[in-house]
Amino acid sequence: MRPRRIIEVGLPRLLAWCLLGFLFVPILVVIPVALTDRDYLSLPQDGMSTEHFAALADWGKGWLPSMLTSAGIALACAVIATALGVTFAVGAWAAGGWWPSFMRILLLSPMIVPPIIYAVGMVKLWARLSLLDSYTGVVLVHVVLALPLTVLAIGASLSNLDQRLVQAARSLGARPMTVFGKVILPNIVPGVAAGALLAFVASWDEITVTLFITGRAVVTLPRRIWTSIQDAVDPALAAIATVLLVVTVLALVARALVERRQRQQKF
Amino acid sequence: MRNFKTTALLLTVPASLVAIGLYAAPILQVLALSLTEPKLGLANYQSLFANAAVGRVVMTTLKVSVMTTVLTVLASYIVAFAIIHMSAGWRRISLFLVLMPFWISVLVRAFSWITILRRRGVLNSTLMDLGIISTPLDLVYNLFGVTIGMVHYMMPFAILLLYANLSDIDRRIMQAARSLGARPATIFWRIWLPLSLPGIALATLFVFVFSLGFLVTPALLGAGKTLMIAEYISVQISSTSRWDLATSLSTMLLLVVGIIVFAAMRSPALRAAFVARPQQ
Numbered sequence: 001m002r003p004r005r006i007i008e009v010g011l012p013r014l015l016a017w018c019l020l021g022f023l024f025v026p027i028l029v030v031i032p033v034a035l036t037d038r039d040y041l042s043l044p045q046d047g048m049s050t051e052h053f054a055a056l057a058d059w060g061k062g063w064l065p066s067m068l069t070s071a072g073i074a075l076a077c078a079v080i081a082t083a084l085g086v087t088f089a090v091g092a093w094a095a096g097g098w099w100p101s102f103m104r105i106l107l108l109s110p111m112i113v114p115p116i117i118y119a120v121g122m123v124k125l126w127a128r129l130s131l132l133d134s135y136t137g138v139v140l141v142h143v144v145l146a147l148p149l150t151v152l153a154i155g156a157s158l159s160n161l162d163q164r165l166v167q168a169a170r171s172l173g174a175r176p177m178t179v180f181g182k183v184i185l186p187n188i189v190p191g192v193a194a195g196a197l198l199a200f201v202a203s204w205d206e207i208t209v210t211l212f213i214t215g216r217a218v219v220t221l222p223r224r225i226w227t228s229i230q231d232a233v234d235p236a237l238a239a240i241a242t243v244l245l246v247v248t249v250l251a252l253v254a255r256a257l258v259e260r261r262q263r264q265q266k267f
Numbered sequence: 268m269r270n271f272k273t274t275a276l277l278l279t280v281p282a283s284l285v286a287i288g289l290y291a292a293p294i295l296q297v298l299a300l301s302l303t304e305p306k307l308g309l310a311n312y313q314s315l316f317a318n319a320a321v322g323r324v325v326m327t328t329l330k331v332s333v334m335t336t337v338l339t340v341l342a343s344y345i346v347a348f349a350i351i352h353m354s355a356g357w358r359r360i361s362l363f364l365v366l367m368p369f370w371i372s373v374l375v376r377a378f379s380w381i382t383i384l385r386r387r388g389v390l391n392s393t394l395m396d397l398g399i400i401s402t403p404l405d406l407v408y409n410l411f412g413v414t415i416g417m418v419h420y421m422m423p424f425a426i427l428l429l430y431a432n433l434s435d436i437d438r439r440i441m442q443a444a445r446s447l448g449a450r451p452a453t454i455f456w457r458i459w460l461p462l463s464l465p466g467i468a469l470a471t472l473f474v475f476v477f478s479l480g481f482l483v484t485p486a487l488l489g490a491g492k493t494l495m496i497a498e499y500i501s502v503q504i505s506s507t508s509r510w511d512l513a514t515s516l517s518t519m520l521l522l523v524v525g526i527i528v529f530a531a532m533r534s535p536a537l538r539a540a541f542v543a544r545p546q547q
Binding site for chain 1: 270271272274275276277278279281282283285287289290291292293294297300320342345347348350351352359361363364365366367368370371372373374375376377378379380381382384385387389392419422423430450451452476479480481482483487490496497500501510513514517520521522525528533
C-alpha cells in the first residue's frame with residue numbers, strides 16, 4: 001500500500017513543485033547578472049559591482065528618459081481608457097440590448113485577435129494620418145489595447161451591483177446623470193481602480209504594436225529593452241530587468257498584505 | 268423612462284467610436300488591402316499558397332504551437348491539481364509563484380531565458396565547469412529555445428484557468444467515491460479528469476490561439492532562425508515592405524483564429540466554462 005501511495009500522491013506533488021520552480025527560478029537569474037563586474041553579460045567573476053544600476057540613472061544612457069516616456073504614456077492611457085471604460089460599461093449595463101452586447105464583443109476582441117494583425121493595420125492608418133512615431137499615436141493604440149481590461153474589471157464590479165438601487169433612485173425622481181454619477185459610480189470604485197491599474201500596466205508593458213508605430217522620437221522602455229536584447233551585450237539590461245522584477249514582487253506582496261488585512265477585518 | 272435609456276446608450280458612444288474607428292476600421296483595411304494590393308483579386312492568396320517560404324513558416328508555427336500547447340496544458344494541469352489539494356498557506360505561496368511570472372514583462376522573461384540558454388550562458392558554463400559536457404550545447408535560437416520560452420510564458424495563464432475550473436468541482440463526489448472504496452487512481456481517471464475536461468479545453472484553446480500569433484518570445488528566442496508567422500509578417504512590413512504578403516497572411520491568421528474561437532464557442536461545455544469563470 002505504501003509505495004503505491006508514494007507513486008500516486010507523492011510523485012505528482014513533487015513534479016508540481018519542480019514545475020513551480022521552473023516558473024520562477026529562471027527569472028531570478030537576472031539578479032546575479034546585473035551585479036557582474038564585467039562590461040558584458042556574465043555572472044560576477046571577481047566580485048560584485050553596482051555600476052550597471054548606476055548606468056540606469058545616467059540620463060545620457062537613455063534608460064531614464066525611456067522610463068519617463070513609458071510612465072507618461074501609461075498614465076495618459078490609464079486616464080483615457082478608464083474614462084471610456086467606465087462610461088461604456090455603465091451605459092451598457094443600464095441600457096442592455098443588442099448594440100451594447102455587440103460593441104462589447106468588438107471592444108474585447110483585442111484580447112483574442114493576434115496583436116501583429118492590429119500592428120499591420122495601425123502602421124497603414126498612422127502613416128496616412130502622420131501619427132507614426134508620435135506620442136498621440138502610441139497613447140491611442142495603447143488605449144484600444146487596454147480597453148478590454150478596463151471594461152472587464154468595471155463589468156465585474158457592476159455585476160455585483162443591485163439593480164434595485166437604480167430603480168429606487170429613479171422612482172425618487174433622480175435625473176439620469178444623477179443616477180450614473182451619484183448612485184452607480186460610487187458603488188463601483190474598486191472596479192474602476194482595478195481597471196485603471198490594469199490599463200497602466202498594459203500600456204507600460206506593451207511591445208508588439210508599439211514596435212511598429214514608433215521610431216526614433218518615441219522610445220518606450222519595452223522598445224529600448226527589445227533593441228538591447230537583440231544586441232545582447234549590455235549588463236544594464238539585466239539591471240533594468242532586476243528593477244522591474246523587484247517592483248513586481250513588491251506590488252504583489254503589497255496586494256497580499258492588503259487582502260490579508262481585509263480578511264482579518266471581516267472576522 | 269425613455270430619457271434614462273437614451274442617456275445610458277449615449278454613454279456607450281465614445282468607447283464605441285474608438286473601437287470602430289481605431290480598431291475595426293484598421294483591421295478591415297488589412298482585409299481589404301489583401302484583396303486589392305497591388306490589384307483587385309485573389310492573386311495574393313494564390314501566390315501565398317504557392318510560396319515555399321510561407322509554407323515552411325506555417326509548418327514551423329504549427330509545430331511550435333502544438334508542442335507548446337501540449338506541454339503547457341499538461342504541466343499546468345499537474346500544478347493546478349496540486350495547488351487545489353494544498354493547505355491554505357501553501358496554496359497562497361504557490362499562487363504567488365504563479366502570479367509573479369504572470370505579471371513580469373514578457374521581455375524580461377525572454378531575456379532571462381537567453382541569459383540561461385545561450386552558448387556562453389549560465390547553463391552551458393555550469394555544465395562545462397562540472398565537466399558534464401565539453402562543448403556548449405545549442406539551446407537557444409532554435410525550436411527548443413522557442414518552445415521552452417513559450418511554455419514558460421503560457422503556463423501562468425493556463426494554471427490560473429485550470430485552477431479556477433478545478434476549484435469549482437464539487438469535492439463531495441470524491442468523498443462519495445472514496446467511501447465506496449475507489450482508489451486514488453480510479454478517482455482521478457474516472458472523476459477528476461472527466462469533470463475538468465471543459466477547463467482543459469478552454470486552456471488548450473487559449474494557449475493554442477495565443478501561440479499561433481505570438482511575436483515577442485519566438486522573435487527573441489528564435490532570432491530569425493526559427494521563424495513563425497507573426498515574425499514573418501513583421502519582416503514583411505518593417506524591412507521588405509511586401510504589403511501584399513503581410514496583409515494576406517494577416518487575413519489568413521485572423522480567419523484561422525476566428526474559426527477556432529467560433530467552433531469552440533459552439534460547444535456548450537466550453538461556453539459554460541468561459542461564462543461561469545469565477546473572479547480570480
